Each structure stands twice: as C-alpha cells, then as structure tokens.
Amino acid sequence: MLEGNAVCVPRPNWERHVKNAESQWERHVKIAESQWERLVKIAESQWERLVKNAESQWERLVKIAESQWERLVKIAESQWERQLSEACSVWDTLLREHSRAVRAFKNQSTC
Structure with missing residues (x-):
C-alpha cells in the first residue's frame, strides 16, 4: 500500500x-x-533532354558548317x-603581241 503522498509512476x-522508433x-x-527514386527519374529525364538538345544543336551546327563549306x-x-x-586573257594578249612582233620582224627583214 501507498503511504502518505506517494504517487505511483508507471x-x-x-x-x-x-x-x-523502428x-x-x-x-x-x-x-x-x-x-x-523520384530524383533518379528526374535526373534521367533531364539527361535525356540534354542529350537530345545536344544532338539537335550538333545537327544544326553540322548543317551550318556544311552550308559555310559549300559557300566557301x-x-x-x-x-x-x-x-x-x-x-x-593575258596569255591571249601575249600571243597576239608575239604574233605581231614576229610579223613585224619578218616584214623588216624582207625590206
């Protein structure tokens, strides 16, 4: 039994x-x-998007480079x-001048 003011504390x-806790x-x-798992899915999705963007940009750059190459x-x-x-044109002029000179030389030597 409890005496006086004693309190029973379980x-x-x-x-x-x-x-x-467990x-x-x-x-x-x-x-x-x-x-x-959610973060992994988000990261995979972002990675796939980045890869697609990079591929798209690469294809665009290749087209630009090809176009520039064709232009060049x-x-x-x-x-x-x-x-x-x-x-x-210079060659033709030289040939004509040569022909004139040859004719002029021939004309001078027959005189």
Whole structure:
C-alpha cells in the first residue's frame, strides 16, 4: 500500500518506444527511397533532354558548317575561274603581241 503522498509512476514502456522508433525509421527510409527514386527519374529525364538538345544543336551546327563549306567552295571556284580567265586573257594578249612582233620582224627583214 501507498503511504502518505506517494504517487505511483508507471515505468516507461521501452518496448513501445523502441517499436515507435523502428516504425518511424522504416517510414523515413521508405520516404528517402521514394524521394531517391523520384530524383533518379528526374535526373534521367533531364539527361535525356540534354542529350537530345545536344544532338539537335550538333545537327544544326553540322548543317551550318556544311552550308559555310559549300559557300566557301563556290567562292573559291568563282575566284579560280576569274583568275583563270584573267590568265587566259593575258596569255591571249601575249600571243597576239608575239604574233605581231614576229610579223613585224619578218616584214623588216624582207625590206
């Protein structure tokens, strides 16, 4: 029996606290696993998007480079044709002058 002012305090139920702690731990682990899986999916999705963007940009840059190359080839061909035409014109002029000089020489030597 209790004497005077003595109060009966129940002993803590450690098993209950341990089970609660284990339950909370398992719940936090499940939440963390779920968040991890969600983050992995987000990262995979972003990676795929980045790869697609990079591929798209690469294809665009290749097209630009090809276009620039074709333009440069056309410019080079045009310059080559112009210089070749100028060289031929100079050559023709030289041949005409040579022919005139030969005729003039022949005319002088027969006089």
